[in-house]
Amino acid sequence: MSKIQSAKELLETYRQQSARLLPQPTYKKMVPEEEQMAELEHLKETIQYERFFFVVNLHTMELQHQHGVERWLGYKDKDFDFYTYLKLIHPAHVAAHNITSTTLIEGLMSGDWNIEFMKHRYITSAALQHKDGHYILCKRLACIFQYNDKNQLLEYINEFTVVGAYNGEPFSVRATNDQGEELQWLQDFLERTQRIFQEKNLFSFQELRILRKYAYHDQLSVADIAKAFKIQESSVITYHKRILEKANHLFSNKFSNAKQVAIVLKQQGLL
Structure with missing residues (x-):
């Protein structure tokens, strides 16, 4: 060894x-x-x-x-x-x-x-x-x-x-509910998400920046995001559509907006 x-x-x-x-x-x-x-x-x-x-x-x-x-x-x-x-x-x-x-x-x-x-x-x-x-x-x-x-x-x-x-967790990803029971569908998603984030760069740089904003400021509007990143509101809407298309491709449960995507990714330490 x-x-x-x-x-x-x-x-x-x-x-x-x-x-x-x-x-x-x-x-x-x-x-x-x-x-x-x-x-x-x-x-x-x-x-x-x-x-x-x-x-x-x-x-x-x-x-x-x-x-x-x-x-x-x-x-x-x-x-x-x-x-x-x-x-x-x-x-x-x-x-x-x-x-x-x-x-x-x-x-x-x-x-x-x-x-x-x-x-x-x-x-x-x-x-x-x-x-x-x-x-x-x-x-x-x-x-x-x-x-x-x-x-x-x-x-x-x-x-x-x-x-x-830290309670002895290995170098790995876990997903449980509030009772400590493993959620296999979320576990599978996390593993797929990590592979895609690492190997295929699922979200673009600007999409990740928008997701991070929503993850920590979920009250922000499209206008707020546009102002923060100095882009047009129409561009923000386009980014929202791309985020949803990519995220919904990974999930069996569908997202209805980009803020929901941001919340899940934040919960798993991905944003």
């Missing part, structure tokens, strides 16, 4: 990957800074809903734009670094995290894949240790935040949704 890497060893592995795949720090960044900042502002609105996030710079191995960490993990946002994050991963999840993360980053930094800002989404469970010692279970979404003109990943953003106390 291979030895599980410590946080220090894993950080060094990431650094070696970066040095090998990005030997020179000079490259053209493809995502405009104003687009990144706009996305961060939208994400900040969700912190009060048991969410936190940070950006990982793969060239420096430093964290940027940490928000919500102090509120939900107990560590001051400005002092929370990549090494600290790696140390907080529960021992039962470390091996799976290390293998999947290094393999995925290797692929995304190779330049062989066609990648896009905030579109490709990697979804896992993550048991993290709070500063006071207990572990919490989170849904983790990792998305592309910056890449260069050679299609190499430069930065990714980790978004976490707190699910609750």
Whole structure:
């Protein structure tokens, strides 16, 4: 059996990957800074809903734009670094995290894949240790935040949704009702949704942004969404139709509006 890497060893592995795949720090960044900042502002609105996030710079191995960490993990946002994050991963999840993360980053930094800002989404469970010692279970979404003109990943953003106390759950997805009974139809949906989110990018970038808005502000109108993203109301209506077409393709129970889709995806930590 291979030895599980410590946080220090894993950080060094990431650094070696970066040095090998990005030997020179000079490259053209493809995502405009104003687009990144706009996305961060939208994400900040969700912190009060048991969410936190940070950006990982793969060239420096430093964290940027940490928000919500102090509120939900107990560590001051400005002092929370990549090494600290790696140390907080529960021992039962470390091996799976290390293998999947290094393999995925290797692929995304190779330049062989066609990648896009905030579109490709990697979804896992993550048991993290709070500063006071207990572990919490989170849904983790990792998305592309910056890449260069050679299609190499430069930065990714980790978004976490707190699910609750960690009780030994494996690196997997579960679905139950309020009695703790497994709902097989929802379990099947979650597994299909994760595969599609990871492999086929079910929703477009703009559709995901609209869904996230509804997930945390379900009172918003079409006009509110149009104003928030500086698009026409007719465009919002078109996005609604596309969201419903895609979501209804996955469900036996049909949705009647985009807000219903957003609520279900939020409940499963997918937004």
